[in-house]
Amino acid sequence: xxxxxxxxxxxxxxxxxxxxxxxxxxxxxxxxxxxxxxxxxxxxxxxxxxxxxxxxxxxxxxxxxxxxxxxxxxxxxxxxxxxxxxxxxxxxxxxxxxxxxxxxxxxxxxxxxxxxxxxxxxxxxxxxxxxxxxxxxxxxxxxxxxxxxxxxxxxxxxxxxxxxxxxxxxxxxxxxxxxxxxxxxxxxxxxxxxxxxxxxxxxxxxxxxxxxxxxxxxxxxxxxxxxxxxxxxxxxx
Ligand code: SAM
Numbered sequence: 455x456x457x458x459x460x461x462x463x464x465x466x467x468x469x470x471x472x473x474x475x476x477x478x479x480x481x482x483x484x485x486x487x488x489x490x491x492x493x494x495x496x497x498x499x500x501x502x503x504x505x506x507x508x509x510x511x512x513x514x515x516x517x518x519x520x521x522x523x524x525x526x527x528x529x530x531x532x533x534x535x536x537x538x539x540x541x542x543x544x545x546x547x548x549x550x551x552x553x554x555x556x557x558x559x560x561x562x563x564x565x566x567x568x569x570x571x572x573x574x575x576x577x578x579x580x581x582x583x584x585x586x587x588x589x590x591x592x593x594x595x596x597x598x599x600x601x602x603x604x605x606x607x608x609x610x611x612x613x614x615x616x617x618x619x620x621x622x623x624x625x626x627x628x629x630x631x632x633x634x635x636x637x638x639x640x641x642x643x644x645x646x647x648x649x650x651x652x653x654x655x656x657x658x659x660x661x662x663x664x665x666x667x668x669x670x671x672x673x674x675x676x677x678x679x680x681x682x683x684x685x686x687x688x689x690x691x
């Protein structure tokens with residue numbers, strides 16, 4: 455069924471469009487149709503997004519919308535939406551606004567009474583959670599913790615007695631230190647480490663934090679990682 459607010463309305467609409475986290479086939483038909491139909495695509499990195507658009511032969515113009523230009527660019531995008539043009543917001547991978555730029559643009563659009571429509575699809579958080587093998591009736595998504603160990607340990611200490619499963623993003627350069635801090639603050643809990651999901655070197659490690667650290671020390675970490683950690687004091691063997 456085509457939604458009544460799908461692109462065709464005369465009113466400018468902001469679409470929050472999820473794109474693949476690796477495999478280009480992980481995009482919905484509705485996302486492709488929306489990306490084709492809108493007047494402009496606001497992308498975190500236009501070069502990156504153009505590869506996706508080229509793959510699907512989508513010729514819609516793009517403009518950049520990233521952390522550093524959010525305020526001024528947001529104002530320009532809102533002005534354009536007000537003229538009746540529709541805009542799709544995309545990030546480099548997954549769902550915009552989830553540990554990605556977009557929050558300010560949404561706030562500006564809400565303030566200006568501009569309709570906002572999600573075009574749901576992949577997110578690394580949900581993909582990793584879905585294969586972790588840990589309880590997920592509810593969970594806590596923490597995204598990136600601080601890159602600084604002292605602050606990161608304090609953030610972890612605040613989460614130590616959280617009973618729900620926890621999900622984090624971390625860069626390959628810091629993942630071993632991150633897991634070291636997790637071991638120190640949480641103890642040797644069950645984890646699932648999802649690497650390069652949907653890509654050629656996709657891998658999911660399930661085991662204890664100490665085992666994960668040993669494995670990562672044997673093979674230097676490469677690629678993108680999402681870490682899912684059992685809540686307190688549950689242990690899933
Ligand atoms: N908005 C995105 C989403 O919905 O998935 C997340 C953006 S955040 C800047 C990027 C982080 O997501 C990466 O540093 C990594 O932790 C995680 N990530 C992205 N792609 C991934 C993949 N294919 N496999 C595992 N983790 C991934």
